[in-house]
Amino acid sequence: MSDIAIDTTTDAARGRTGRLIVYAIIGVIGICLFLAPFLFPDVRSQEVAARICIFIVLVASYDLLIGYTGIVSFAHTMFFGLGAYGTAIALKLMGPGWDAILLGGALGLIVSLILAALVGLLSLRVKAIFFAMVTLAAASVMAVMASQFSDFTGGEDGIIYKVPKLFSPATKLLTDEDGKVLRIFGAKANGKMAAYYFVFFGSLVLYLIMLRIVASPLGTVLEAIRENEMRAEALGYRVVLYRTAIFCIAALIAAAAGILRAVWLKYTGPETSLSFAIMIDILLMVVIGGMGTMTGAIIGATLMSLAQFYLKDLMEVASEATAGIPLLPDLLAPDRWLLWLGVLFILLVYFFPAGIVGTLNKKGGHP
């Protein structure tokens, strides 16, 4: 008994420093995202920052399923796409107004909810592998439909549309004495900034909702289902209903993230919001960050997005710097960035088997 006590105190101490590191990283990422328009005013960085915000929400909502409840679904991009396409189609048909965003977004959310409830109630009773297959089938059908109904969806080309005037780059949020758009630390206070903060605060609200969910009584039941489904049932929890409920909640949040994506990009197509490649990105981000940790979503989404956007640049620099040395420049050629992304992923999984946050926390259970 005393051995255990000693072990757990050192474990707890290690877990505490780990948690501090995690919170420090989260703090830095949070500040960078909050001040992104001022810290990184160039267009590409803005794209990366907005993508990170949206993917944090998407990854965290997926983690509600795979990490907290133990549900494997491949339909997450389907819900993401429903939110994005709903908003995009409405903006295209009704013109760039808030009413279009509200109506299109609401439709996307409602359709997501109905589909999630149907898929959940019909197939969450069956074994995990069958459920995964059903979601894969549903997602494929949705992708084919998006490509076939090209009158509505633009097919493979997607849809380009305008967003409300507030978000147009020409809009001046603040003006200086000359009537020009005001610059704050070199950042233009224009519509693009408004759009970014729409995405940022939208994502923040969704993320806070998820934090609330995992800390709630429902969140504990989800963890119990993941840990021991049969015992959760024996305690009186109706496992199928809880699973369906969280599947619906995660679908709604993914659809909401889709709305943010559609408004930010002013373009919606299979590649930006419906393709299976996004599903794989989400899976990798969850694994890198750490399953069953909300903070893991932040770290996973940030790290992966940064790598996807900047690894090529970094390798170009490295390739040039090693120009004199044989072989190395070839290995470091920017074209080989996927190879290095793979290497990076393998190293991460090797050194952080439970994901970055999961491994750093080495949690000794919940207090």
Place this chain on the structure above:
Amino acid sequence: MSETTVDAMTSVSLRTEDLTIRFGGHAAVNGVTCAFTAGELTVIVGPNGAGKTTYFNLISGQLRPSAGRIVKGDRDITALSASARAKSGIGRAFQLTNLFPQLSVLENVRLAVQAQHGLGPVILRSARSFSNLRDEAYSYLEATRLQAAAGLPVTALPHGDQRKLEIALLLALKPDIFMFDEPTAGMSVDEAPVILELIEEIRKDTEKTVLLVEHKMDVVRSLADRIIVLHNGELVADGNPDEVIALPLVRDIYLGMPAEDAV
């Protein structure tokens, strides 16, 4: 319930009628008809493979019978799911430790308390803000002498403590039918009495029905109001402890093993 109930059966809290389950051609539980009354502690004995745990699984809903009925009070619960049976007041502690391994000890019990209060679907309040649930969960840890381990994950507990936690979860469900499946198996000599005292406590409550699967003869003798014997899935003996233990049939099939093993 259209059946007429006999006067003597008014205090029957649970009964199984012709309960049968077949796996392929093998009847693991075969036509067991038995009634249990409130205020009574029934020990179920029988050799390994006699169908004791399967009988428990049928009652608590982990398995569905091939034939027969289960009636709690005057309600047929044969078609109810395990969760619905738990809500109706049938509480079960499992033979093999069956907990939430990565969660803390306190969290395990709190889940049971939360289920009992019907608070699972709450999503807009923090679980920690329900201090009454926490306090209640803590009281069950005290009852099972696990309070010192409250913050540890289940995986860090020694086997005996995991068994105690199993009992704490059962207490937290506040059932009126208690089902214990070898509650003291794997416990040290110091630990077992805590659990036996708890069971003794419950037995004194005239509104509670206790079903107990147990091998240790000293435990059986000290606790049982009644013993039923299962053999090859069939109910072969039923009666007060002294009578049943004295039956030649029972001596043959069950107590034939050396006394040291049984104790």
